[in-house]
Amino acid sequence: MGTGIDIIEIDRIKRVLYRHQGFVDRFFDPEEAAYYRRRNMNISSIAGGFAAKEAVVKAMGTGFTVFGWKDIVICRDDKGRPAVGLRGSARTLCSAAGIEEILVSISHSRDYAIAQAIALGGVRHEGCNP
Secondary structure (H helix, E strand, C coil): CCEEEEEEEEHHHHHHHHHCCCHHHHHHHHHHHHHHHHCCCHHHHHHHHHHHHHHHHHHCCCCCCCHHHEEEEEEEECCCCEEEECCCHHHHHHHHHCCCEEEEEEEEEECEEEEEEEECCCCCCCCCCC
């Protein structure tokens, strides 16, 4: 039903973290924040989580206009595989649009974090009509 991708410079997140102590608590829910704290505030992981949230809203086709950052939760299973959890207005919007699941993948290099999201659900065709 939709795809989204986001890339971010890890150094940009590093600068924001040093200037704004509350960054993690502002953009991530308590479960996500606890994960980053268990990982010693690994900047690459935080940047990946931030990129994942951006990729998810792009896959949904909405941006953060009708819900907040904490309505999208990037959680991890026992092996570290990311998954998307939805709350509040984000969950309501996806349900109304027929989005049943959102898959996400996160990767990073020394300088960049990237995430891709794919929204799955009922068939919706709004392609071009050449």
